[in-house]
Amino acid sequence: MVKTPFSPRNKEKQANTRSATKKQFVITKKIAKHGSQSIIVIPRVLEQHLKPGTVMQLTIDVLENAIPEDKDGN
Numbered sequence: 001m002v003k004t005p006f007s008p009r010n011k012e013k014q015a016n017t018r019s020a021t022k023k024q025f026v027i028t029k030k031i032a033k034h035g036s037q038s039i040i041v042i043p044r045v046l047e048q049h050l051k052p053g054t055v056m057q058l059t060i061d062v063l064e065n066a067i068p069e070d071k072d073g074n
Contacts, residue, residue, distance in 0.1 A: 023049060025046060025049070027042075027043060027046075028063070029041065031066070
């Protein structure tokens with residue numbers, strides 16, 4: 001049996017290698033609004049670490065609830 005770089009065993013090794021380079025960032029953000037959607041804006045300084053296709057885990061801890069606005073926006 002010839003091992004190729006794409007064998008399932010090598011993929012497991014690659015996955016284990018990737019988890020060893022885990023990076024963690026803690027940011028505190030206020031939820032923003034984009035149309036009718038509530039969004040979280042990721043700071044630009046993290047752009048080099050969070051490229052398209054990057055798999056990440058997001059945990060949300062609510063530190064303070066928003067004060068509801070009345071119909072006039074006050």
